[in-house]
Amino acid sequence: MSSKKQRIVVGLSGGVDSAVTAHLLKAQGHEVVGIFMKNWEDDDDSEHCSSRQDFLDAASVADVLGIEIEHVNFAAEYKDRVFAEFLREYQAGRTPNPDVLCNAEIKFKAFLDHAFALGAERIATGHYARVRHNPASGLFELLKGVDASKDQSYFLHRLSQVQLARTLFPVGELHKSEVRRIAAEIKLPNAKKKDSTGICFIGERPFREFLNRYISHAPGPIVDERGRRLGRHVGLSFYTLGQRQGLGIGGVKEKGAARGSGEHAPWFVARKELATNTLHVVQGHDHPWLLSQRLTAQDASWIAGAPPAPGPCAAKTRYRQSDAACRVVQASGTDFTLEFADGQWAVTPGQSAVLYEGEVCLGGGVIAAVDDRADCSKVTVNDCD
Structure with a gap:
């Protein structure tokens, strides 16, 4: 300056x-x-x-x-x-x-x-x-x-x-x-003050407890990729893609686990189906349902005032993530589409996809949709195994 x-x-x-x-x-x-x-x-x-x-x-x-x-x-x-x-x-x-x-x-x-x-x-x-x-x-x-x-x-x-x-x-x-x-x-009184985390208006209270005060919800089924009913959720709004804790369902032995080992792979939220009020879960961090190589974002905002040209780029789909190599398929003043070199884990609608060129932040938008690898209703069960 x-x-x-x-x-x-x-x-x-x-x-x-x-x-x-x-x-x-x-x-x-x-x-x-x-x-x-x-x-x-x-x-x-x-x-x-x-x-x-x-x-x-x-x-x-x-x-x-x-x-x-x-x-x-x-x-x-x-x-x-x-x-x-x-x-x-x-x-x-x-x-x-x-x-x-x-x-x-x-x-x-x-x-x-x-x-x-x-x-x-x-x-x-x-x-x-x-x-x-x-x-x-x-x-x-x-x-x-x-x-x-x-x-x-x-x-x-x-x-x-x-x-x-x-x-x-x-x-x-x-x-x-x-x-x-x-x-x-310089002896500032807050020199050792702990960094604030989380959302400011929620504070230290449990997230579900806070959200329950403002959002209507209806319980519904929790099912796996084969349609097996594993339990009931308390309302789709209380879950996010990739969530592992707080699902309230028992384990089902991981495929391929040794007989009698008693080992169970953890469950992750993979999809929320509003039309049927169904929560879809899968076992294993690297399950295909949790990986996406293409996304579309809306409500775009570009720091330079104009969208980047189609071509190689890097992006984050969540804050605590390294830049991921991708390609801008198309970008306008209102939306854009990205294709990633590798599948991105638990890409979540509502979160921001932010684009970078080296150390320069180009802008971003709100994730609206991901490719159909995150929706295994469009592929065969064998493809999702």
Whole structure:
């Protein structure tokens, strides 16, 4: 970024990454203002919601750094733009990623607008990603964070040129260990605070317990690839493809296991059939029903403003995944189709497929459909053995 001193508003979450972000920018001589975003109000006084403690931590950081902090309530915007869509997707049998939508609609839209109303020239967050201006194209690029184990570009793939031009990710240039070291060195009160995980509005409570409050559900059969009924599910919305835990079904001996060994291969969710309210499960992590080599995604968003040309690429179909070699079959402003060199495990409708060219994130979309290897009703039983 320019060496010109600027007024920069930092999203202080109460965590160590955003705290070090504010410190680094202040150390560079910028005028730094902190904003704590409250995105969820339900259960705010319960053991499951940490927003009150997070604000106290953020305020303590601001005090140590000597910067102002403002508490801003975006709960209404979050409920309308993020949570309502989250529920619609689950009710439809898909598995959405609310963090992607939260970044696009709240952290880099509502927050950005509020920051500029305060006279900010830039905003900054504690995300592990980088922004680079490409002089050849004149465009801003979203890059992976230097720390590959913490890279968050997957969650930021819906950002636009306007948003990237006004955003800084200082800790994207650092490894997490260095962020922790800096925090301890300047004696930040949250230097050793545990990283937050999971979905912000669910907190530490069991996911099924939370979802049960908002989504209607009906029990139905759990069957294997041969149509054998193994048990009953509690509602299709409570399961996701590739899920292994919480199925509540006994084992069936793995094919080929030694007689009398008593060994059972684990069961995995392979398909949710809404028309018959049936949950299909298979045994074994590498069962063909769990592998897909082609997907179609919708609601595409491209960082450059235009889709990539058909040809070789790399993509992630879930956050904690290495880039997988693939080919862009077709891509438009609204959808795209990918073919992978190798079968991808448990590709899940509702999740995001995000495209990369080296360290540059190109954009992505919401997975809508996968190839028929994930639907063995279209192949013979022998093909699925």
